Amino acid sequence: MDEPIRAQTTSEAIDPVLARLDPDRDRPTDVMATDALSLSFASTTVLRDVTMRARQGTITALIGPTGSGKSTFLRTLNRMNDKVPGFTHSGDVTLYGESIWGPRQDLLTIRRRVGMLFQRPNPFPMSIRDNVVAGVRAHGIARGEQLDVVAEMRLREVGLWDAVKDRLKESPYRLSGGQQQLLCLARALAVGPEVLLLDEPTSALDPLSTDAVERLLRTMTPALTLIVVTHNLGQARRLSDSTMFFFDGRLVEHEATETLFANPREADTGRYVNGLMG
Amino acid sequence: MAQVNQTYASTRRRRAAAVSFRVGTLLALALVVGPALWLVLGVVVRAVPHWRWNVLTTLSQGTSGGLANAVVGTLVLMAGVAVIAGTIGVLTGIHLAELATSSRSGALARGAIDILAGFPSIVLGYVGYIALCVGLRWGFSLLAALLILSLMVVPYIAKSTESALRQVPTNYREGAEALGMSSGYALRRVVLRSALPGIVTGLLIALSVAGGETAPLLYTAGATNNLPTFSLLHQPVAYLTYYVWTDYNQPSDAAHYVSYDAALILVVLVLAMLAIARIIVARTQRHSETSR
Known part of the structure; x- marks a missing residue:
């Protein structure tokens, strides 16, 4: 001991010690992240300079108008775009x-570690x-x-076992x-998988099924990290911890879901979440 | 409102167009179904009254006797074509649909297949005769007949395989890809399974065509009143269409009977192939989207 601990509360004194004991302390809690990701198909640029991170065990919603690049972004995360003719990218996507x-x-x-629905x-x-x-x-x-x-376990997990x-x-x-x-x-x-990418997973379903899928998805964190593209703003609000708003190939805003919907920083985000832009 | 019951000229025109379109399609259907039934019935009516089952068990004596040699010969030919043309055709189709989707080699292969499909069968037969029977000194032989028949039906099989694979929903491929299946694994376990009915149907139709073919066989298989031997070379092979063709041109009733018997057996064979195709499709489609 070179110096006595001069903490005002116990927790301030103990937290750093506990943190040092944590075996996972050096493990990045950002499961998936992108760093200045830009992406083109031949001469068409679909994504520009997207930097984001998805923390362990969170649900991230991707919203934005049709053609904003959110689905392309999602499909890049498990390299589903690699084989599309003319695909080029700069920047990076990282998994752990x-x-x-x-x-x-x-x-x-x-693809095994980053699943897709x-x-x-x-x-x-x-x-x-x-x-x-x-x-x-x-x-x-x-x-x-x-x-x-395996079949029984997974079918039970999604609540389908009794039915099938x-x-x-x-x-x-x-x-x-x-x-x-x-x-x-x-x-x-x-x-x-460690990450599950969901591309509008309930848009082809009726409201009751949608509810069942949403409830299930919420139970899957914190073990899994989910990234969900959705056109359903209500779903983004109900389901996600943070929300990314895409517009014209750019990530306009990435905030905690409540903040993004209540106090959007950017004008475009505000217009979109308030239904003024389709 | 008075206007509600008024029929506009445009409505009448639209109805007339719809009715004439329907009549047109029905007429076309009748033109296909009519001759098909007429042909089958014509053969049945002429063959059945004098049908004797020992036709299937006795050898031919030219214009009389049975057809055992021709029945076995045709079945052997069809089986051989199924193996040779089936393998080559299905593999070609897989290559065209899955691997050569945009490449120049794919375009080249498709062109070659179209040319091959458009070749008159008698030309193929003659080429086979010159190149194989005479050039390679194989004589009239099973192998020459198999190769030429296979060459003839490979385009059908390749085309039907390719189109069956192209009709596999992108959904399946994406799902397999997203699960981390390699493209070869996905092809074997998911894509081919879904395309199988189309592939099998194409194959069986190609075999029916092969079984009903005459011209290329005249030049390559020759003719014989004996059962096929196990030798691939130097031994002619009998086949049903030979008897349909030659005995019909003979001036005796007995020869005509043989001709109609051979035609009846061929028709039954073809119908059996189609039935088998249906059964296979039904069995493999148990888990498919279309048969709920």
């Missing part, structure tokens, strides 16, 4: 501090059970009877749209 385009990164592993439910043309474990099989995570365990347990071998297309989307969610969760 490492570039997703880094030389040591494996594309298929990135699409606008329209897209079960594969195979049985319900095979759908849930499709990714697990592809990555060799489990085999044989383990697959049944007697028809695991049947076609997924007999399920309702909402159930199909839950099935796709179970399939995405089955490979153990």
Whole structure:
């Protein structure tokens, strides 16, 4: 001890000590981040200079008018745009501090760690059970009877088990749209992602199914970090911790959701969240 | 309001157009269905009254006797074409749909396939005769017949495979991609599964075409009254269309009977292929979006 601790409260004295004991203290809490990301398809620039971070266990909503680049941005995060003809980018996207385009990164592993749920439910043309474990099989995570365990666990997780347990071998297309989307969610969760990207996950669903999916998504944090593109401003407010407003390929504003909706800093954000811009 | 019940001239025109369009499509349908039924019934009516089952078990004696050699020969030819043309055609189709989507080699391959598909079959047969039977000294043989028949139907199979793969919803591909499946794995486990009915249907139709073909076989398979042997070279192979064609031109009733019998067996074979195609489609489509 070189100097006596001169703290005014106990917590001020103890917090730094506790922080030093935390084994995760050097781990970045920003799970996904982008650094001055610009992106073009051939001569069309779709994203300009987007810098953002998504912290561990949060839900980030991406809002903005059609064509603002939010979906493109989302699809860049798991490298779904890589193969689009004319794709070029500058800046970087990082997952736990490492570039997703880094030389040591494996594309298929990135996609396993950063899962995706699409606008329209897209079960594969195979049985319900095979759908849930499709990714697990592809990555060799489990085999044989383990697959049944995985299927049951994930279907329970999304609240679909009771509805489908007697028809695991049947076609997924007999399920309702909402159930199909839950099935796709179970399939995405089955490979153990760290981040889940959701591209308007409820826009093809009725209000009741939407509610079920939203409630489920909220239970998935803090284990998962979610990034959700939505056209539904109510959904952004209900669901997300922070909201990013995209306009014309730029990230105009990224704030805590309440702040962004109540006190938007930028005029464009205000016009959009108040329904003055479509 | 009085105007409500008034029929405008434009409404009448629209109705007339709709009715004439409907009549047009029905007429076209009748033009397709009519001849098909007429052909099948014509064959059945002429063949069934004198049908004897031992046609299937006895060998041909030219213008009389049975057709066992031709039935077995046609089945062997179809099986061989299924293996050779099936493999090449399906692989070509996969390449065109999945790998050569925008490349120059893809355009080249598509051009080559279109040319091949447009070739008159008798020209293919003659080329086969000159190049294989005479040039390579294979004689009339199973292998020459198989290669030429395969060459003839590969374009059908490649085209139908390509279009079946192109019709696989982007949804499936994106879903597989987003799960971290490699493109090869996604192709095998998700995409091909969804395209399988189209591929199988194309393959079976191509086989029916091969089974009903005459011209290229005249030049490559030759003719024989014996069952096919296991040798690929130097041994002619019998086939049904040969008897349909040659015996119909003979002046005796017995020869005509053989001709109609051969035609009936071919028709039944083709119908069986179509039925098998339907069954396979139904079975593999259990989990598909279209059959709820």
